[in-house]
Amino acid sequence: MQLISNSNMASASVKEFGKAWWSEVYNRIIGAVVFLDDASAECLHWDGGLFNLLSGGAVAVKSLSPFEVCKKDQKKAVFITQATSTQLQTISEIIRHSDFTHCILISCVSLDVVYLEVNDGRDVSDVIASGRGSIEATKQLEMMLIGWIGKKQSAVEVVHIPIFTIALTNVVFVTPPYHNIYPLFDGKLEPGSQSIDLHTLSYQERADARRLASGLNNMLDSMNLKEDIYYMGSYSSLLAGILENSPVCLARRKNCLHPASLIIVDRTLDLCGVTSYSTESVLDKIMSALPRFPGHCTEVAVDVSPLCEANVINHPEDVQLSPGCLYHANDDACIQTYEYMINKSHKEVMFDLYNKLSKIDVQKSPSPKSLLKVTPQSVEKIVTASKGNYDIIGKHLGVLQQALAVVQTLKSPRRAQQELLMSLEKQVLQNLAASRDSTSVLHQISHLIKTRKDKNLPLESLLALLIHVYSLVGTEVSFSKQHEESLTETLSVAIFEDHRSLYQKTVETESLMVTPEYCDATSKRVMGQLKDIAQMRRNLQKYNSVLKPCETGVGHEYRGVLQQLVEDLVDTERPELTDLKHRNDSIKDLLRSGLNILTSKKTRSTKHPLDNSTIVIFVVGGITAEECKRLHRSVITSGIDNTVLIGSTKLVTPGEAMRDVLPL
Structure with missing residues (x-):
């Protein structure tokens, strides 16, 4: 049995948080066949991808599927998984049809949550309340692994490594394992209901809420943050309640040193931003135009046939050529371009790509300085000039794929x-x-x-x-x-x-x-x-309207709930955040207000998220790159010194946002 202590892994950013935990995975894979579920594979892609595992000593990498089987001489397996009941069943199938003597189960989800799910229907409240859930889950899962291997001489290990985030930039992150979580209750919307708690949810909804809360708890733990919790919306109130009252979270807050503010917001309070095609963000445009990379919710599939000499007939049911992608973790120039796709204008992204491509151009196109405008055709011309030149393609594959993604988006019907x-x-x-x-x-x-x-x-x-x-x-x-x-x-x-x-x-x-x-x-x-x-906004007082007169005085514009909240949040005048509820210290506040009456003090200072140096804003149900850019810009231009991180369950397009909420 092994439980990793987080105390020595405190990190200042979500990117470092992910890297620190992946290094724990790489320590365990030497000589092993590694099995990953889709969500873990997507997180791996953003840390460096498949070659990180192969160069780290893995003998093979496979998808977590009951149809996978290993050779007789492959004796060690590592499973990187969300440890759901279905995935545990899949692991049992793989082990029974293979000949392993050493199995490591890496649960990306906190083991106390897995314990509740494995023991669904039994009363395990005493174990959870005493903080023994993780230890008992480890014992139980180890016994399951030993039973599936069925050999006297076998070694098993169960460990929790919280792999669930991908950092799109230094301040923006999403959580692929939780991309399906949405603030609906039995498929219905609930505007500010007081009657919702964990016991009113279905089994799956309860499991989802606990898993997402445990992920946020792990992130705060690794970053050594002790949070004040604020929330807007029914689902966010539920997550705040779990984070406030769970024994694991209570124990963590006693040990963490750095105060932080965690603000959780329901997407459903404002669906305008995610259903709008009026975006300047190149990344939003790409995600709306190109298909998703198979098994991924954030990465797109880029058609790389213009680079290949092979004759490829693309058919949706018959993919003959592996798709390219947008993010390349081991190429700093590509990481910079990806961030530009979120934060810069369309024109700036085109010039950036042309500039990088012109350095590898075999046809010697006009220099970026002599061009007034970069067109899709001028970018495409340089890319197709590299066709079949596999030496150049191999060295510059990342920027070529990014350029193709932009060209295909702009030429898409x-x-x-x-x-x-x-x-x-x-x-x-x-x-x-x-x-x-x-x-x-x-x-x-x-x-x-x-x-x-x-x-x-x-x-x-x-x-x-x-x-x-x-x-x-x-x-x-x-x-x-x-x-x-x-x-x-x-x-x-x-x-x-x-x-x-x-x-x-x-x-x-x-x-x-x-x-x-x-x-x-x-x-x-x-x-x-x-x-x-x-x-959905009927219970909000200050942010109940998103249709505002333009500052120019002509016409109206959309100003989203998140935008209004962040502008108020970073305002040095500190206007009252009336719609932002505060979970922590509610009993202390009541006691203080009672004492104030006795001592006739008329004023009482209330907590404000800016009181803490780190602020994490987390949107349940999706966010767009355009929203991230605008929120980040509001923070930068305000001049505050606080670190503000923006997170969500996923990046979302208008079509996906529609399917999330409408009962089709």
Whole structure:
């Protein structure tokens, strides 16, 4: 049994936090076959990828699948896993069909959480309350491994190594294992409900909440942070409660030295930012245009056939050529370009790429200084000049893949759709701002849905536009009943016509009978959820509106809940953060206020997140690169000295945001 102490791993950034823990993995893989689940494989990609394992001594690397089996002479296995019940079953299958004598199970999730799941249905509250959950889980999992190996002479080890973050920049991070976690309760939205606690959730929802809270706890532990917890939204309140009351978190706070503020926010309070195509961020544009890298939620798949001499016929069902990708952990120039894709303008990214490509150009294109504008064609020309020159390709593979990603995005048919959707969003925003109650926005969207084929607009994008509209207006605008009923009918017909493209292929949808009646019911459910989306900010006092007059005095603009919160947060005047609830010290506060009455003191200083030097803002349910850029810019221009980290469960596109929230 081995439990790693975190005390000697205190690190100042999320990037260092990830690197420190991966080094613990590399210490254990010599001579082993390494099995990874998808989430761990994605985290590995952002630390350096497959070659880190192979150069570190692994004899083979395989996917965590029950169909995998090892050779007779392969005696050692390392499993890097989320340790869910399904994954534990998969591990048992692999071990039984192989001939291992040494197995190491690396759980990326805290072992006290795994203990609760393995013993679901049994009363283990005493073990958890006494802080023995991790030790008991280790014993239990070791016994399982020994049983699966089935040999007298065998060695097993169970260890918790918290691998769950990827750092997009020095201040922005996402958590691939938790990308599916979303602030819905049994598929429904709950605006500021007081009746939600862990016991009202389903088994899966409870497990997800505990896992995400344990991940945040591990991160705070490794960074030696003792946090004050603030939150906005029902789901965030739940996570705050787990972090405040869990025995593991309580024990950690006693040992951590550096005070920090953890601010958790529900994405559902403001769905405008994630359903908008109006973005300057090149990374957002790439993620909306290109497919995801297989098994990944953050990385994209880049078609690298323009570099190859092989004749490749690309077909969605038959990938003949392994895709390229955007992030290259071992290439500093590529890391810089990736950060530019989040934080810089489109023009700056194009010049950066052209500058880097011109140094490897075999055709000697014009120098970057002599160009007024870098076009996709000028970038593509340099890339295709390298075709078949594998010596150059091998040395500069990272920047070539990044350039191809940008070119393919700009030439994608989806770009024209996105430009059209951007102009539609602007029209809608000004229409809503000008007419308020007499608005005909829904009538316009109904017409767009009916004529979508002529304009080459996919239904999923128009559904995202509907979410954008309902979240934008909140409770400020009431749409006419007649327009909503007409929209419901239009949606029903559209869902029936486009169900093949709308429903992603799964076992369930393959056997789904899509009848007009089914589409009717789906359309009504969608409209119900849209009305709920409009209610999500009704309990907020200061941030209940995101439709604000422009500072120029002409027209209106969208200013998101996160943006307003961060601007208030870093304001040196320290305006009251009325909508940000504070979990910590609530009983002490009550006692203090009671004493104040006795001593007739009228004022009492309240805690403020800026009181602590480190602030972590974590959004449950996804964030865009554009939002990260704007929040980071607000922090930088404010002049505060605090370190502000921005995290979320995932980066998200409008189409994905739509699927997260609508019951299709």
